[in-house]
Amino acid sequence: ARESSAMSRFWSPFVETLAPYTPGEQPRGRRFIKLNTNENPYGPSPAALEAMRAEIGDTMRLYPDPMATDLRAAIADAHDLDPGQVFVGNGSDEVLGHAFNAFFRDKGPVRFPDVTYSFYPTWCGLHGIPFATVALDEAFRWRADAFDGPCGGIVLANPNAPTGIAAPLSAVEAVLSAHPDTVVIVDEAYVDFGGESAVGLVPRYDNLLVVQTFSKSRSLAGLRVGFALGQPELIEALVRVKDSFNSYPLGRAALAGAQAAFEDRAWFEETCGRVIVDRDQIAETLQGLGFTVLPSCANFIFASHATVPAEEILSGLRERGILVRHFPQERTRNWLRVSIGTATECDALAEALSSVVATG
Ligand code: PMP
Numbered sequence: 001a002r003e004s005s006a007m008s009r010f011w012s013p014f015v016e017t018l019a020p021y022t023p024g025e026q027p028r029g030r031r032f033i034k035l036n037t038n039e040n041p042y043g044p045s046p047a048a049l050e051a052m053r054a055e056i057g058d059t060m061r062l063y064p065d066p067m068a069t070d071l072r073a074a075i076a077d078a079h080d081l082d083p084g085q086v087f088v089g090n091g092s093d094e095v096l097g098h099a100f101n102a103f104f105r106d107k108g109p110v111r112f113p114d115v116t117y118s119f120y121p122t123w124c125g126l127h128g129i130p131f132a133t134v135a136l137d138e139a140f141r142w143r144a145d146a147f148d149g150p151c152g153g154i155v156l157a158n159p160n161a162p163t164g165i166a167a168p169l170s171a172v173e174a175v176l177s178a179h180p181d182t183v184v185i186v187d188e189a190y191v192d193f194g195g196e197s198a199v200g201l202v203p204r205y206d207n208l209l210v211v212q213t214f215s216k217s218r219s220l221a222g223l224r225v226g227f228a229l230g231q232p233e234l235i236e237a238l239v240r241v242k243d244s245f246n247s248y249p250l251g252r253a254a255l256a257g258a259q260a261a262f263e264d265r266a267w268f269e270e271t272c273g274r275v276i277v278d279r280d281q282i283a284e285t286l287q288g289l290g291f292t293v294l295p296s297c298a299n300f301i302f303a304s305h306a307t308v309p310a311e312e313i314l315s316g317l318r319e320r321g322i323l324v325r326h327f328p329q330e331r332t333r334n335w336l337r338v339s340i341g342t343a344t345e346c347d348a349l350a351e352a353l354s355s356v357v358a359t360g
Pocket of ligand 1: 090091092093094117157160161187189212213214215221224225226
């Protein structure tokens, strides 16, 4: 966790109200098996690394293309869209942040599930955007009519985080058509591990913004590249917000690396496929150890043990050199989110868990 300092007399009352988003631990020094921040264990496409190396040279003194023309064209092509329907940013967090400001400010409350990506309430807090959470059912699922009623915006992470549960496209479509005057953001950070993408709905719904990232399925979390797909009217709003903040969202290395990664389909498919196989295997192993595991379409699983409290498992794993993620809020207190590592890391996890659970 970040270091927190005491309040300062220089702080505005606003700063005192902020409860910053706490990212998962990035340990320095001791080597851990890191299954706590949903990184992809296989690393980016070698072609992406090569493209970045080639980019580092004399041209670095020059500003990058502010419109990210080539990268946007590559993404648009792959989805049968126009470049004017693609927006890129410095990680999907930045893209989401711009989208919240572009579509949700000075409107009614934004609705999103009560168990979802904590960036959403954090961003709303930072920018004074009111929000109202929608309670997920016992199985951590939402019903399309749960979003009914007037609101200023809707955000659906699909697959959801930290649960890994994917909603069917028909349910996403039901929300889109029930709220034709409201922008619905579908955050597809994990969609490549088994979810159904809403990208194909972009031409039919002018209120749909799909957000994806290079951090997970393309293993470029360190590069910070994300993108949004939507009709030009929505994309134009994002460009306006971005230009008011920073006209150069991506540097040269990021543009080159992301484009090469995007074009290396074979690497993408093979590495995602491996993660999916290992995920289903480790889910089964955990069930055998007495865990309830939610059905996951992401590169992590969300699991709760029948008798051993999650916090005990968290510290037992840490002692054995393995980091996983715990969300201490009421609803998720007894659950752990475990990212899918390499097969060797999954084996180490299974072994550590069986000893933690046996002694717990
Ligand atoms: N959406 C969801 C649901 C996530 O879990 C994450 C990763 N923390 C992101 C978006 C942001 O990812 P990035 O900024 O690395 O693209």
